Amino acid sequence: MSQLPLRAQLASALGRTAATLSRATGRGDGSVIGGRVGLLLEPDLLRKLAHEKKLALVSATNGKTTTTRLIASALQELGEVATNAFGANMPAGHVSALSSNKAAPYGVLEVDEKYLPEVLDTTEAGVVVLMNLSRDQMDRAAEIWLLAQKWRRALAGRPAHVIANCDDPLVTWGASTAARVTWVAGGQRWHEDSWCCPECGGPLDRAEGIVNADWACRECTFSRPEPNWILDGEDAIDPYGHRWRLDLQLPGTANRSNAVVALATAAAFGLEPQRALPRLREVKSVAGRYTTVERDGRVMKLLLAKNPAGWLEAFDVTRPDRPIVLSVNAQGPDGRDTSWLWDVDYRILAGRHVYVTGERRLDLALRLDVAGVGFILVDDFSQAVSALPPGDIDVIANYTAFQSIRTEFGRAV
Amino acid sequence: MQSSLRIVWIYPDLLSTYGDQGNVLVLEQRARRRGIPVEVVHVRSSDPVPEQGDIYLIGGGEDRPQILGAERLRRDGGLHRAIQRGASLLAVCAGYQIMGSVFGGEEGQPVPGIGLLDISSGRGERRSVGELAAEVDPSLGLPTLTGFENHMGVTRLGPGVTPLSRTLVGTGNGDGTEGCFAGKIIGTYLHGPALARNPALADLLLRWAAGPLPAMDDSWYERLRNERLGAVLKP
Numbered sequence: 001m002s003q004l005p006l007r008a009q010l011a012s013a014l015g016r017t018a019a020t021l022s023r024a025t026g027r028g029d030g031s032v033i034g035g036r037v038g039l040l041l042e043p044d045l046l047r048k049l050a051h052e053k054k055l056a057l058v059s060a061t062n063g064k065t066t067t068t069r070l071i072a073s074a075l076q077e078l079g080e081v082a083t084n085a086f087g088a089n090m091p092a093g094h095v096s097a098l099s100s101n102k103a104a105p106y107g108v109l110e111v112d113e114k115y116l117p118e119v120l121d122t123t124e125a126g127v128v129v130l131m132n133l134s135r136d137q138m139d140r141a142a143e144i145w146l147l148a149q150k151w152r153r154a155l156a157g158r159p160a161h162v163i164a165n166c167d168d169p170l171v172t173w174g175a176s177t178a179a180r181v182t183w184v185a186g187g188q189r190w191h192e193d194s195w196c197c198p199e200c201g202g203p204l205d206r207a208e209g210i211v212n213a214d215w216a217c218r219e220c221t222f223s224r225p226e227p228n229w230i231l232d233g234e235d236a237i238d239p240y241g242h243r244w245r246l247d248l249q250l251p252g253t254a255n256r257s258n259a260v261v262a263l264a265t266a267a268a269f270g271l272e273p274q275r276a277l278p279r280l281r282e283v284k285s286v287a288g289r290y291t292t293v294e295r296d297g298r299v300m301k302l303l304l305a306k307n308p309a310g311w312l313e314a315f316d317v318t319r320p321d322r323p324i325v326l327s328v329n330a331q332g333p334d335g336r337d338t339s340w341l342w343d344v345d346y347r348i349l350a351g352r353h354v355y356v357t358g359e360r361r362l363d364l365a366l367r368l369d370v371a372g373v374g375f376i377l378v379d380d381f382s383q384a385v386s387a388l389p390p391g392d393i394d395v396i397a398n399y400t401a402f403q404s405i406r407t408e409f410g411r412a413v
Numbered sequence: 414m415q416s417s418l419r420i421v422w423i424y425p426d427l428l429s430t431y432g433d434q435g436n437v438l439v440l441e442q443r444a445r446r447r448g449i450p451v452e453v454v455h456v457r458s459s460d461p462v463p464e465q466g467d468i469y470l471i472g473g474g475e476d477r478p479q480i481l482g483a484e485r486l487r488r489d490g491g492l493h494r495a496i497q498r499g500a501s502l503l504a505v506c507a508g509y510q511i512m513g514s515v516f517g518g519e520e521g522q523p524v525p526g527i528g529l530l531d532i533s534s535g536r537g538e539r540r541s542v543g544e545l546a547a548e549v550d551p552s553l554g555l556p557t558l559t560g561f562e563n564h565m566g567v568t569r570l571g572p573g574v575t576p577l578s579r580t581l582v583g584t585g586n587g588d589g590t591e592g593c594f595a596g597k598i599i600g601t602y603l604h605g606p607a608l609a610r611n612p613a614l615a616d617l618l619l620r621w622a623a624g625p626l627p628a629m630d631d632s633w634y635e636r637l638r639n640e641r642l643g644a645v646l647k648p
Contacts, residue, residue, distance in 0.1 A: 011599055112585075135430060143475040143476075144429075144475075145475050145478075146475065147479055192425075192429070194482070195425075195426030195457065196426055196427060196458070197476065199483045201477065202459075203426070203457065203458070203459040216609075218459070247441030298486070310588065312450045322614060336542075336543070336561075337431070337542075337561045337563065337605075339431045339432030339435065339561060339605030339606050340431070340432050341606075342432030342433075342434050342605060342609065343429075343432050343434065362633070362636050362637045362640050363637060365633055365637070366633040366634060366635070366636075366637050367435075367609075370435075370438050370439060370442045370609070371438070387516075388605065394611045
């Protein structure tokens with residue numbers, strides 16, 4: 001079954017053992033450690049594992065894990081799919097994912113934005129999916145204009161088929177050196193990082209109040225390409241003008257956008273919407289995101305939001321009549337800098353029962369105070385839960401805060 | 414004083430990368446809680462900077478937007494005229510460097526600034542990222558500065574400015590000082606919502622514009638300050 005050289009087979013097998021140990025000891029999902037062990041033994045392992053797989057790479061600031069899951073679900077219609085389902089999106093995670101299912105003819109890999117050029121170079125993936133770019137963990141992440149420029153260089157002169165969101169000007173710019181692009185009008189709600197033309201710095205003009213409006217630079221020729229696929233309310237419109245009601249279980253506009261991208265990607269693999277869409281509708285939660293957990297009659301919907309654009313999307317799927325618990329940390333994976341809190345417009349929470357916790361709860365408390373939003377400060381998540389009456393509760397947390405809540409519920413998926 | 418306090422936020426479309434809006438919101442809140450009516454003006458880089466503001470704010474950003482911002486401010490001239498009229502200015506990070514004679518561009522090349530502060534900046538060897546704490550120049554009568562810095566800049570202060578503070582933790586200008594001031598212009602590397610962590614600095618800007626201020630409930634500000642200062646100044 002496997003065409004891998006012996007050394008690569010051994011590296012891959014030892015990596016899987018490490019992953020199993022990580023899960024068995026409750027230390028993690030096992031998706032990073034396994035790959036690290038494998039890469040240590042065979043540095044060229046990723047290239048070897050990717051060889052002969054039909055591969056899609058998925059990158060964006062937000063929605064990578066969910067869209068990866070949607071695409072992987074759709075492609076299962078065609079055959080087995082290897083994928084990094086738990087968001088381990090750097091080369092170690094990719095090795096782990098591809099090792100765990102070497103026989104699969106298809107691979108769908110979520111890729112960290114910074115690593116995309118390197119991973120594309122190593123894997124020579126045939127399909128690259130690019131959704132959005134916005135400010136995110138600026139103390140360690142690359143500046144996004146620079147990031148888009150690196151995408152341009154990485155895609156230029158390659159045969160890869162790119163699926164890109166043309167409603168995000170920076171993504172459009174990043175994708176437009178590719179030989180072949182399918183443009184998806186997936187919408188863009190967060191505009192704060194795209195007031196200026198990525199090509200020349202001039203002002204971008206766009207119609208306000210429409211999520212997938214046309215945009216164009218006032219000073220140069222850079223403008224929104226004609227979309228091939230369109231998200232229109234609850235429907236996807238395909239390149240032939242056929243309308244598909246999405247009817248997802250995943251909530252919110254952002255997920256409808258992710259689904260249209262997944263349909264366009266499936267089509268790039270030759271899978272038509274009538275076969276892909278039922279698979280997308282089966283997805284209920286993604287590595288704990290959007291999942292519902294219960295404790296003592298409190299039914300909590302868990303939402304992950306890591307940056308201002310992500311919070312905007314999370315607010316979209318909360319319900320104003322429900323109490324809401326917000327938890328913010330500033331560990332390494334969250335970014336040690338909490339200044340992004342000031343880019344989130346929290347006024348939408350005014351009048352709701354808001355509980356604030358997490359390691360950086362005082363940063364969030366002041367932020368809400370300045371926004372005029374009333375709240376109750378609690379020491380930890382459990383205290384918030386027991387302070388609330390039984391019923392439905394929304395929970396929004398950033399990365400490590402989310403993982404610690406998820407761990408309280410047995411790493412809920 | 415005119416009917417309402419005018420806070421002008423310069424170029425949020427270019428220079429607003431690290432929660433810079435926080436400074437606008439904190440000034441607005443602290444003025445309103447004192448009963449001072451406030452008007453906030455957001456000036457995009459394609460529009461002229463109005464001259465009739467009381468407090469001007471400019472924030473941080475990436476290299477390319479910083480260069481564009483400097484070019485447009487120089488061409489526009491509105492900020493210079495406002496400063497001549499006696500307005501105050503808080504310039505943060507990339508915006509701070511723009512106020513000097515020169516700063517470092519994408520490849521470290523010198524790019525002309527707009528010359529409102531007697532400083533010159535260049536690119537350092539490594540990025541300074543982390544918490545910063547600093548003792549403020551005694552003439553300003555402010556408590557310890559606290560905040561977060563994230564920059565590669567090194568800034569040399571000329572005789573026309575006074576260091577804003579001396580660093581206890583962090584890099585700041587790179588010579589043991591952090592930020593500077595001259596007249597009613599304050600520059601700092603404390604990025605994003607610097608005023609949220611330093612409400613006394615916000616009040617200094619408000620006093621310059623609106624005169625003496627009544628006290629207000631600062632408890633959330635103080636709790637956050639104490640926690641952050643406690644975290645970085647541990648004995």
